[in-house]
Amino acid sequence: MKILVGVKRVVDYAVKIRVKPDRSGVVTEGVQHSMNPFDEIALEEAVKLKEKKIATEVIAFSLGGPKSSEVLRTALAKGADKAIHVQVSDDEAAKLESFHVAKALQKIVEHEKFDAVFLGKQAIDDDSSQTAPMLAGLLDWPQALYASKVEDGGSGHMKVTREIDGGLDTIKVKVPFVLSADLRLNEPRYATLPNIMKAKKKPLKAIPIKDLGIDITPQTETIEVTEPPVRQAGGFVEDVSALVAKLKEKGFVKA
Amino acid sequence: MLNILPRIRIPLRCYSAVLTARNENFAKVKQSDIMAFENFLGKDGVQKDDISNHTTDWTGQFKGHGSLVLYPKSTDEVSAILAYCSKNKLAVVPQGGNTGLVGGSIPVHDEIILSMNKISQQFAFDDTMGILKCDAGFILEELDNKLAKHGYMMPFDLGAKGSCQIGGNIATCAGGIRLIRYGSLHAHLLGVTVVLPDEQGSVLHLGSDIRKDNTSLHTPHLFLGSEGQLGVITSVTMTAVPRPKSVQSAMLGVQSFEKCCEVLKLAKSRLCEVLSSFEFLDDAIMECLKTNLGLHPVLNSPTPFSILVETSGSNEDHDMEKMSAFLDELLSKKLIVDGVLAGSSADAAKMWKLRESAPLAVTRDGYVYKHDVSLPLNSYYELTNVMKERCGDLAKRVVTYGHLGDGNTHLNITSSKQNENLEKLYVSILIPILLLIFRMYPFLYEWVVAHGGSISAEHGIGQLKLPYSNLGKESEERLLTKKLKNIFDPNGILNPYKMI
Secondary structure, three states, X not given: OEEEEEOOEEEOOOOOOOEOOOOOOEOOOOOOXXXXXXXXXXXXXXXXXXXXXOOOEEEEEEEEOOOHHHHHHHHHHOOOOEEEEEEOOHHHHHOOOHHHHHHHHHHHHHHHXXXXXXXXXXXXXXXXXXHHXXXXXXXXXXXXXXXXXXXXXEOOEEEXXXXXXXEEEEEEEEOOEEEEEOHHHOOOOOOEHHHHHHHOOOOEEXXXXXXXXXXXXXXXXXXXXXXXXXXXXXXXXXXHHHHHHHHHHHOOOOO | OOOHHHHHHHHHHOHHHHHOOOOOOOOOOOHHHHHHHHHHHOHHHEEOOOOHHHHEOOOOOOEOOOOOEEOOOOHHHHHHHHHHHHHOOOOEEEEOOOOOOOOOOOOOOOOEEEEOOOOOOOEEEEOOOOEEEEEOOOEHHHHHHHHHOOOEEOOOOOOOXXXXXXXXXXXXXXXXXXXHHHOOHHHOEEEEEEEOOOOOOOEEEEEOOOXXXXXXXXXXXXXXXXXXXXXXXXXXXXXOEEOOOEEEEEEEEEOOHHHHHHHHHHHHHHOHHHEEEEEEEEHHHHHHHXXXXXXXXXXXXXXXXXXXXXXXXXXXXXXXXXXXXXXXXXXXXXXXXXXXXXXXXXXXXHHHHHHHHHHHHHHOOEEEEEOOEEOOHHHHOHHHHHHHHHHHHHOOEEEEEEEHHHOEEEEEEEEEOOXXXXXXXXXXHHHHHHHHHHHHOOHHHHHHHHOOOEOOOOOOOOOOOHHHOOOOOOHHHHHHHHHHHHHHOOOOOEOOXXXX
């Protein structure tokens, strides 16, 4: 099984997000970036399947600006065999939509004959959660979304467990398929220094977006990005009766 | 069983509390004193009950017997308290976050506790010069968060940041994990407001609010590391540093201590101005973290030593380039056998969790004898080996972690806490513990001094190290500090039975 894994370069989860003064988006210059944590989980699962000899080759994919090659190097250090960077400019990257990513993935899959595409269930920057289902639609493949466990299902199938409200949902999907990884699927490994060194020698192919023939004209327009309203400071009350009086005054309890 | 343990622990752990009798020149707190305090602090400024968290230190090693906690809200109220106590010969112990490790911030006998918790109103920050002026009761982490809004941060960081207060940090000259980059607090302190324990409760504004002022004796620095002996710090003026935009962490596996020193040397020359931490953990503490806290090492293959190196800078590309070149060189020179470079803040957090949880992990063994000594690097790890051999089977573990970049080792020796029944208590617990203690002390401190080290690198003297405080210090220096103490505190009421 040859697996394509999508990895996105996002603002690190620990960074405090700031909105640009002109409200056109969030500040991304000069802030720490890392691989989208859910993509890390998807990658780890693919590498694990390769270690279990279920997968034969793991190829990392990223669509983004010049620095996306950094997350691809990390992916190579964490066990991917090759990497593909579909290049856009930073300005174009800021306006990319899930549909564009799904289209680019579709082109790569159709060109290089993959058996599965593993993606994070969402990227922590736009939280769209759309790429995996859109890609499954475009390829007309079955999808296994929000996976928390992946096993060999026998006779050309995979058995995937999904966390759903109130329990677990176990499904069998026919290969080829699209999978999106949930938080508890695994715990990603670290990129060790010897592997980082080895990763420098692994092939990283760069493809300009125009070579794929995809139209990345935005279909949506961002009108304004604003900070969430600032939480009002609380106050202290002396005792229970003062608290009750305050609650009555605000109309939270009946007078 | 549980309630008998603290009783046998006190004489074991707090030599000074046992050795130092109460000074009968001090008055005992009377009802009239309490009324006087309530008079000028208000009823909510005086606490008589439920004060055990103020009379016990956080490690549980030290327990005092004070019966009164005062909460002044301003410098003037501190002045009124100290004037009153000075006139009435009442002993006082100033207390910040009570996170010290040498029993310096809790009463020994019946000293009144002067809590700084409510002195946290004034805060001013000049974001051009990076100069901070604030009340002494602000919690370190709170200040750091306030500075973050201006793109700055506090120039030091320590495990207790969520509880410790800036006044206490100054009074103890706190060290921590950024010292290698930003220097000690001496490099940052500009001024303090202090109240002296004299009959006027004199308020002094020492130093200034500007960066350069070379016009007097550097009096604010007398209070840096003074452990509450000279006066009570109520306000602090100091410099903050620009908050780094890029922080890189890497964990390295090293085979020998000599190679650790080589790695340090290389880190200083290659990472240069962005190097912000160089922390050291040996395999014994790694094992302890795994067994006691379930924290697994980051590196795949176990190595005798692990090093956590961190860079802080303003440009990710620049820092990464330096870090990568440094790591390449380490590998090619075979100074390290394994290593992990954090790819995200989550990776970095896991690495730091190991280092920061080390003090907690050792406490789970039962009894822990913590040490905070600094040594020239050629003796740094030799101490661990010497103590391992000396303690033998009496110790459960001999572990070492610390700030290698500052020559500061936190050697911890632990022994098991056994749950035997009462009759067996003295035989099964007390004797092995006493044997261990006699094996360790004063041998360890004498060894450190003989090898050119300091018996307290950053934790201070307090009660814990008072019996050894003359080690490595000339008697003239001890005499000078006593004379100084006398000038500031003529009645000796401030933080007695400790340090000086």
